[in-house]
Amino acid sequence: MTLSPGELARTGLRFDLDQPLPGAATVTLSRPERRNAQTPGMWRGLAAIGRSLPEQVRVVVIRGEGSSFSAGIDLRLLGGEAVPGSEPLPSPADPGFEDWIASCQEGFGWLRQPEIVSIAAVHGHAIGAGFQLALGCDLRVLADTAQLCMREPTLGLVPDLMGTKPLVDIVGLPRALEICLTGRILAAAEARELRLAELVVPADEMNGAVSDLAAAILTIGPATARATKELLARAPRSTLAEQAAAERAAQAPLIRPRVLTPGAPTL
Numbered sequence: 001m002t003l004s005p006g007e008l009a010r011t012g013l014r015f016d017l018d019q020p021l022p023g024a025a026t027v028t029l030s031r032p033e034r035r036n037a038q039t040p041g042m043w044r045g046l047a048a049i050g051r052s053l054p055e056q057v058r059v060v061v062i063r064g065e066g067s068s069f070s071a072g073i074d075l076r077l078l079g080g081e082a083v084p085g086s087e088p089l090p091s092p093a094d095p096g097f098e099d100w101i102a103s104c105q106e107g108f109g110w111l112r113q114p115e116i117v118s119i120a121a122v123h124g125h126a127i128g129a130g131f132q133l134a135l136g137c138d139l140r141v142l143a144d145t146a147q148l149c150m151r152e153p154t155l156g157l158v159p160d161l162m163g164t165k166p167l168v169d170i171v172g173l174p175r176a177l178e179i180c181l182t183g184r185i186l187a188a189a190e191a192r193e194l195r196l197a198e199l200v201v202p203a204d205e206m207n208g209a210v211s212d213l214a215a216a217i218l219t220i221g222p223a224t225a226r227a228t229k230e231l232l233a234r235a236p237r238s239t240l241a242e243q244a245a246a247e248r249a250a251q252a253p254l255i256r257p258r259v260l261t262p263g264a265p266t267l
């Protein structure tokens with residue numbers, strides 16, 4: 001399902017093809033007056049973008065408009081209030097409640113697909129669902145103003161938007177537990193130390209840094225980038241021998257055309 005720009009705007013999102021560069025696309029959370037608070041409607045909008053992503057898009061940048069990346073779930077929903085552009089939260093007693101969460105998670109899962117590299121460009125607050133959205137991306141560039149916080153347990157909830165696995169993968173179980181159960185704020189410098197950021201830059205240099213990163217990734221041919229991402233993604237759950245076999249299998253289709261056609265461009 002493709003959403004029109006107007007329909008996307010009603011979910012609080014904007015999609016810009018060929019931004020910041022041809023071959024890339026930028027998704028902007030666009031509810032600055034609410035610090036880009038997220039709703040199920042927004043998650044459906046994200047999922048729709050993922051499903052209809054044009055084939056030429058190889059880098060996706062996720063950013064927030066205004067002073068925050070995202071202040072997490074729109075808290076009015078937790079209070080049972082209606083929020084424009086979104087359905088209300090269902091009752092946990094409803095049959096299919098977990099399926100409903102799965103449908104919300106679709107808004108995040110596509111960011112890890114092998115055909116793209118996703119980059120979260122985080123400035124200001126990334127709280128709860130905002131932090132999880134940043135964790136859902138392959139890479140994170142933080143402005144020095146960034147503040148990350150996993151607030152869900154403080155509100156009596158668990159993080160359920162696919163953020164727990166990348167958090168543990170990156171910082172390890174003890175630190176993830178400490179971050180989640182204290183609900184404390186991580187400033188950009190600590191986030192970099194914990195490897196939650198690939199890069200921390202002054203806020204006014206963030207757009208340039210993201211653009212440079214996207215440009216570097218786009219110099220790699222699409223088949224090579226995809227195969228490399230798939231190979232690296234399987235490494236943590238592989239033995240050395242399994243990974244070596246996966247390297248061999250991934251190389252064959254890439255190298256063959258070059259052997260047959262010397263000077264051929266990178267795939």
Ligand code: ACO
Pocket residue numbers: 033034035037038067068070071072073074075076125127128129130151152155157
């Ligand atoms: N849901 C709904 N509205 C929000 C949210 C939110 N998560 N965050 C901010 N807003 C609204 C405020 O109510 C305020 O609205 P108003 O102008 O009508 O009063 C407006 O956005 C601006 O918010 P301020 O608090 O004035 O902005 P400030 O820049 O001072 O602070 C901050 C930003 C730190 C993000 C603060 O708004 C905040 O703590 N928000 C709540 C964060 C939160 O607990 N999120 C839930 C996480 S758990 C989860 O995501 C599942």
